[in-house]
Amino acid sequence: MWSIIKNTFLTNRFFYAITACICLFITAFWFPPLIWVAKIALAALAVLTTAEGIMLFHPKMKLKAERLLNPKLSLGDANPVRLVVKSEYPLPVEIEIFDELPFQLQVRDFGVTTKLLQEKPEEILYHVKPTERGIFNFGNVNLIVKTQIGLLQRRVQVPASYDTAVYPSVMQMKKYELMMFSNLSMQNGVRKLRRIGHSYEFDQVKNYVRGDDFRSINWKATSRRNELMVNQYEDERSQPIYLILDKSRVMKMPFEEMTLLDYAINSTLVMSNIILQKGDRVGLISFSNTLDSRIKAEQRSGQLGKIMESLYRQKTEFLEADYDLMYEGVRRLTNGRSLLIFFTNFESMSALKRNLPTLRRLNKLHLLVVVFFQNTELTDYSNLPVTDLEDIYSQTLAQKFLVEKRRMVEELKKYGIQSVLTRPEDLSVNTVNKYMELKARGMI
Known part of the structure; x- marks a missing residue:
């Protein structure tokens, strides 16, 4: 009995009806004939409410719900989630669906309303966009059902707790793989280059x-x-290529709710797949103040899965990077000349020059490509209309930082170091294009 009371809710229609009955009783003080109308209305309300309660809580009247989603969600992508709801009520019912989403998504107002016919499943599709890696727990599915009478509502909680892991973007990986080996590449920014x-x-x-x-x-x-x-x-054919991840504080900068490190992790998975598809060997190195992941460049069937698991487990406290430690790690892991694609970021010329000696030493032994990021917020800010002197001053500073980024490209080029300066959202496509360019020019 307590369970029925706890899961029963009165609707606005019920309160409107009871308010109308009260008004009739009050009016009957001045117009006595209305007392019978008020009593009949109250009796009808009681009968309809009781009838709806019996229909809603009849043991044979059930609702079923099932959540369908991928066991591995893709970081930073819109992942589809399907809810399949089925009614065993003999009459059409209206339901509100409230799915208990993982707390990491920070969604508190998710709800869908739909109508169900008997034994006719209804599928509701929605998308979730995780912005961090890890385990995400989906809770129960809550259904609020009412009949066409609409005086009462019943809550049905369907146990559906499920843990899913958010991995580096598998969706992006498959997307770029499709583009590389189809005619869609030019339409999406990936250039196909003839080998020279x-x-x-x-x-x-x-x-x-x-x-x-x-x-x-x-x-x-x-x-x-x-x-x-x-x-x-x-x-x-099989060239060793190492993808190097800088996990220091310079990669903590957020862009559209994701850190630059997570953009680099997604791009690393995309690149790993493309490199293996192109017949080269791929390895992984990650570091910050310590040397973390070290996966030797290979072309075995399980190499992509090994790299994906390593990327999924990447953790960092965003401390200062130790470039000398990274150099030693590369030297010990590599045999002979390799292509090194280094994902990092420099916010000033002084930061680049501080680490330039190590980069030059790496470039003497290997072919080094430094991939770093444009500050898109500064770019957008510098294009805003100017209204006063303060805006002029602020935009001049913004332009100064943007010009300094381009100077970094020239500084690296002066020492024969390849580079890619890119917006975070274009990271994968620009890195793939650089790899294909180097391969076409016979540099790897």
């Missing part, structure tokens, strides 16, 4: 046969064997 020339790696020394290139003659082996020997080469 060839890159070869040594295979073996063999006896000369007619048709071999004279330029590949191995004179030392020829003198030892007293017969003409040539070096045999094969197309160099």
